[in-house]
Amino acid sequence: MSSPALAVSRRNRRTPYTDRIETLGVQGYSIVNHTLLPKAFGRTVEEEYWHLRSSVQLWDVSCQRQVEVRGPEAAYLVQMMTPRDLGSAVVGQCLYAPLIDDKAGLINDPVILKRAEDWYWLSIADSDVLLWAKGLALGLGIDVAVTEPDVSPLAVQGPRAEDLVAAVFGDAVQNLAYFRFGLFDFLDRQLVVARSGYSKQGGFEIYLDDSSLGTELWDALWSAGQGLDVMPGCPNLIERIEGGLLSYGNEMTRSNNPLEINLDRFCALDGRIDYIGRPALEDISRNGPAQRSRGVVFDGGPCPACGSPWPVYAAGRPVGYVTSAIWSPRLKRNVALGMIQTGFWATGQSVSVHSADGIERSGSVQAMPL
């Protein structure tokens, strides 16, 4: 039972790139936002890790659905949804932002693209932010349209990503700063291209806004990458954990608040802006969070996949849990992300990780990135 299959249905939506992904021999998926996320191409996670760190990969991240908030009061609704002060955000900026509910529980952690003063895209992780935004807008009587537009991001990640993207979209993409986007010509359209992505190896995300051009976009990038050792890929678990990139649903759920995941810098706690959950978040801040996201490294040989939280012990008692874990071929240890209680989250704290295979593994708490 090492590799259960994924059942096929329309409900788990195909993307504009799925035909090409299949041709390239995809062997596994995850599901994010009711959409296929390709996860395996017949190479090991280690092989894909080394390749991502040295070359360039194309990732079908169409599952990063956009929640479009547009209209006279768009800025007001988006600000109500996040404790991050968006007052100084400029058009062309990408902003990582926690979304919280009235208890300060995390609803999602999207990248917000400010497309115009009255037009935002929330590029979301795995929860139906559309329903949350629509419910709020309707209930509060806010004058906006909340929709899921036909937008399917394609990520180009790795140290050679800039060469590849420049070959297709022109050298001007080289001038994009980190977490900024611009409009670049493709066929008869202009596409949003951002310097961003879910790795620490550099790269871009192309927000294709016409599904019918999926194959053309894939092929253009694939062709341009033939001299650059391009491969299909996906967010890499080793690289993501080493880089300290948290994942909604894995490292955080609605049970967590933004301070627990170390987003203090994105939480306006001085009353200068209003947002849903502000009183709850201010309360939590006064006492300090009871736990925080931390890296954990541990021994005992390659660990199994982490399908549910593993207890972490210190001084003979439970002090947290690990939520994602894998063997790092570079560090020659298991690397993990988890939540560690106050008093035990200092770098170097000795811990014991109880992995699902029944092994107690000695390790330590570490700052991120690992």
Add this chain to the structure above:
Amino acid sequence: MSSPALAVSRRNRRTPYTDRIETLGVQGYSIVNHTLLPKAFGRTVEEEYWHLRSSVQLWDVSCQRQVEVRGPEAAYLVQMMTPRDLGSAVVGQCLYAPLIDDKAGLINDPVILKRAEDWYWLSIADSDVLLWAKGLALGLGIDVAVTEPDVSPLAVQGPRAEDLVAAVFGDAVQNLAYFRFGLFDFLDRQLVVARSGYSKQGGFEIYLDDSSLGTELWDALWSAGQGLDVMPGCPNLIERIEGGLLSYGNEMTRSNNPLEINLDRFCALDGRIDYIGRPALEDISRNGPAQRSRGVVFDGGPCPACGSPWPVYAAGRPVGYVTSAIWSPRLKRNVALGMIQTGFWATGQSVSVHSADGIERSGSVQAMPL
């Protein structure tokens, strides 16, 4: 690439029954509400179909998450979310109900359990109704608590389900009417047991409200079923299509309204109750829906799995699409569910189905069940 694997992560949540499901050799999953739905146990869909029609199966449908709406204004919020008139609903009743947005687009189609005058469970299909309900409650200032309680439904389906459930919960379950629930003793708890389920073969759903008892509940049912040819199972695609059981995300999305899926009887259109989307739904009703859900049967040998809608043609032009399809060993034809335009949805209408394998298959529109 016939069976891509599903990647393991905490985000795709395990259930209280997953340990037992794994022991029984699960070989495939789908993902519903960020939760594992076991889909294959080493037998063909046909074998499971015949077994479901003759014996009894245990289905881990924990993915049918409950959205609990509780508090002084619970009845008001739930009524605002559905065009079905809940005014005469009684405690102990299950009510299938479309949820719609302000455009009358379908948000979900849960079974609503009325647990008390101020306490509802919405047993949901695959969308985050929790966020919709929370957003509305917060925006409208409705005095309710909206939560996802620790409730994991286990379905017992098939003609021998009553014998099995009675063996564990006592003969009193035999008195439950269809779509009614009661509280029945299990260990030191009382569990909600409903006569309901996602098949037309009869059966029950047990709403376990304590994850720590998952293995005990599974084992009690499994033991009681040893003389009844009990097997693990899951919603069966052949049986579901033949029975005309629609699936949210497959047969309907937010692009559809409740009249299109033939829920006219659950749509109060005379103004006697208020709910979100009423003006939009009344507008649609005045003109009549442009398309309706229909069964389709067609020839050409066993069809492939339907991963995205297949066009349906009549009189040389597109008149709809098929969204779920499979070979029926009983009818010796392919059976399907889809959406057919007005003028072409009459029973017996000749059509041509263009399946993903490139074959044009002749068939006809049919009423449901098939």
